[in-house]
Amino acid sequence: xxxxxxxxxxxxxxxxxxxxxxxxxxxVDEQMDLxxxxxxxxxxxxxxxxxxxxxxxxxxxxxVAPGVNLVVPSSSAxxxxxxxxxxxxxxxxxxxxxxxxxxxxxxxxxxxxxxAMCFGAVPWSGVSGLICGARDEDARAVGFDEGPKVxxxxxxxxERGIRVTRDVHRPEARAVLEAYATSGGTIYNGxxxx
Amino acid sequence: xxxxxxxxxxxxxxxxxxxxxxxxxxxVDEQMDLxxxxxxxxxxxxxxxxxxxxxxxxxxxxxVAPGVNLVVPSSSAxxxxxxxxxxxxxxxxxxxxxxxxxxxxxxxxxxxxxxAMCFGAVPWSGVSGLICGARDEDARAVGFDEGPKVxxxxxxxxERGIRVTRDVHRPEARAVLEAYATSGGTIYNGxxxx
Numbered sequence: 001x002x003x004x005x006x007x008x009x010x011x012x013x014x015x016x017x018x019x020x021x022x023x024x025x026x027x028v029d030e031q032m033d034l035x036x037x038x039x040x041x042x043x044x045x046x047x048x049x050x051x052x053x054x055x056x057x058x059x060x061x062x063x064v065a066p067g068v069n070l071v072v073p074s075s076s077a078x079x080x081x082x083x084x085x086x087x088x089x090x091x092x093x094x095x096x097x098x099x100x101x102x103x104x105x106x107x108x109x110x111x112x113x114x115x116a117m118c119f120g121a122v123p124w125s126g127v128s129g130l131i132c133g134a135r136d137e138d139a140r141a142v143g144f145d146e147g148p149k150v151x152x153x154x155x156x157x158x159e160r161g162i163r164v165t166r167d168v169h170r171p172e173a174r175a176v177l178e179a180y181a182t183s184g185g186t187i188y189n190g191x192x193x194x
Numbered sequence: 195x196x197x198x199x200x201x202x203x204x205x206x207x208x209x210x211x212x213x214x215x216x217x218x219x220x221x222v223d224e225q226m227d228l229x230x231x232x233x234x235x236x237x238x239x240x241x242x243x244x245x246x247x248x249x250x251x252x253x254x255x256x257x258v259a260p261g262v263n264l265v266v267p268s269s270s271a272x273x274x275x276x277x278x279x280x281x282x283x284x285x286x287x288x289x290x291x292x293x294x295x296x297x298x299x300x301x302x303x304x305x306x307x308x309x310a311m312c313f314g315a316v317p318w319s320g321v322s323g324l325i326c327g328a329r330d331e332d333a334r335a336v337g338f339d340e341g342p343k344v345x346x347x348x349x350x351x352x353e354r355g356i357r358v359t360r361d362v363h364r365p366e367a368r369a370v371l372e373a374y375a376t377s378g379g380t381i382y383n384g385x386x387x388x
Binding site for chain 2: 002003004005006007008009010011012013015016021065066071072074075076077078079083084086087088090091092093094095096097098115116117118119120121123124125126145147148149150153156157160
């Protein structure tokens with residue numbers, strides 16, 4: 001153990017009350033419902049920004065790991081919901097590669113399309129698919145900066161064998177972003193748009 | 195505390211023996227020397243991949259936080275050296291934004307130019323500059339995948355007010371990558387090149 005301070009991604013305890021450990025989430029509708037619920041409650045309960053994500057087993061719909069934006073509580077600019085979900089899914093499965101042969105294929109479900117950093121994390125995670133709710137332009141519209149992403153980020157993932165599904169429950173996902181902005185929530189990126 | 199497992203970035207304890215807490219690192223040469231040393235020892239001591247990084251105060255050269263690649267020991271695909279350094283620097287300074295007005299300007303020094311994910315993390319970190327050793331093509335040459343980055347990633351950072359300095363001790367930094375590959379070290383990205 002080094003004397004340098006460690007950094008821990010620790011989910012807030014309301015997630016335990018929200019999620020029934022016995023339940024599976026078969027199909028993108030149920031998966032996205034959960035992820036949007038995570039994004040909404042993360043704001044309502046004051047534990048971070050309006051973004052949720054989760055890793056699920058593709059076939060069974062079993063939840064491998066949820067994630068919420070923890071930028072403020074973890075004091076870490078990199079603690080976006082997708083990063084948290086991928087990191088915790090690695091711990092839950094006992095290895096960094098969610099695509100390793102002894103594991104069932106997994107998908108990353110995100111309440112908003114990824115920023116430049118989270119986009120870059122998707123190929124490293126080993127997931128087979130990325131499923132998104134709100135569009136990145138919806139995040140930009142309320143003041144979040146999505147960063148310098150390659151213009152055709154969807155194709156870049158598909159070319160790496162990662163299926164991309166967009167606009168799943170987009171209105172509901174976008175509504176959480178808009179409610180956050182309207183209520184004066186902190187736009188916490190290091191650099192603001194405009 | 196949620197029942198879901200947490201994920202912790204914990205530096206290996208050899209870093210305490212390497213780094214004198216009283217010492218500052220004024221100037222990019224001393225800073226890069228340390229970061230390359232981190233990358234080399236991380237391999238030699240078996241604690242992760244051949245990548246080191248650190249956040250320094252720009253003027254004083256004070257070390258804010260070091261980072262090494264912890265992908266394998268942390269079971270997290272996202273635990274690249276730059277991500278670890280930025281996360282620990284946030285904890286060390288008590289906030290997610292290293293660019294906040296009450297802190298001195300900081301730089302992120304990396305032994306190799308960032309992958310797509312780490313590139314995307316730089317604007318969120320709040321650092322004023324990025325200083326790199328080996329080129330991304332040096333990492334690619336030994337089998338690491340740098341991911342789908344915007345073609346002119348340097349300009350994209352400069353346009354956001356982040357100064358970029360490349361090729362600092364590039365031969366020494368590249369030599370660590372080459373030694374790692376020659377010795378048969380795991381190329382641990384979720385997706386391999388080629």
